Amino acid sequence: MTNTAAAPASAPATDNPVLRTSAADPAVAEAHFAARLSLYTDPSDVHAALAADGDPGFTVVDVRNREAWDHGHVPGAVHIPYARAAGLAPGLIDRDTPVVVYCWSPACDGGARGALAFARLGYRVKEMIGGFEYWAREGFPAETAEGTDRRAADPLVAPAGVSCAC
Incomplete structure (x- = not known):
């Protein structure tokens, strides 16, 4: 005889x-997502904080190499390649100032390497998820030696008139 009884609602x-x-227990999920938000931020939130009047309360650090930095970077960012953080950061950034690091893209671990380097130096640090790629794809300004340029937003990332309202 075949058992045709339905599985309990809690069984996947x-x-x-x-x-x-x-799915995780709500307390486990709460702890995970609270920890995640303490470690990561996104280009939209970084841009909003930088665009607001006054001190944003953090320093943006580009941890890429010189060639990538020269190609374009977040306006006002400090350039400290992650491999040189120990030698450069203490002379450029107050240890009490939180840092937001970024590398090129979500397919790159340079941001994580940079965040680790800053954490090892005693800085409070967040990684900007998406990196410079998503900063540019959202249409935020990019700074180069020639000045600041604002590229059109990628319609797949930031469609005109549509906001995730996060």
Whole structure:
């Protein structure tokens, strides 16, 4: 005889790839996402903080190499390649100032390497997820030796008139 009784509501459906592994307990999820937000920020929030009047309360640090920096960077960012952070950061950034580091893109671990270097130096640090790629794709200004340029936003990343309101 085949058992046709339905599985309890709390058991995930094994053929459902989303629920194959159960969702976390709310307390576990709360701790995870609170920790995540203490470690990461995004280009939109960084831009909003920099565009507001007054001191944003953090320093933006580009941890890429010179060639990438020269190609374009967040206006007002400090250039400290992550491999040189120990030698450069203490002379450029007060240790009590939080830093937001970024590298090129989400496909690059340079931002994580930079965040680790700053954390090891005793700085409070966040990584800007998406890196400079998503800064530029959202249409935020890029600074070069020639000045500041604002590129059009990528419609797949920041469609005109649409906001995620986050």
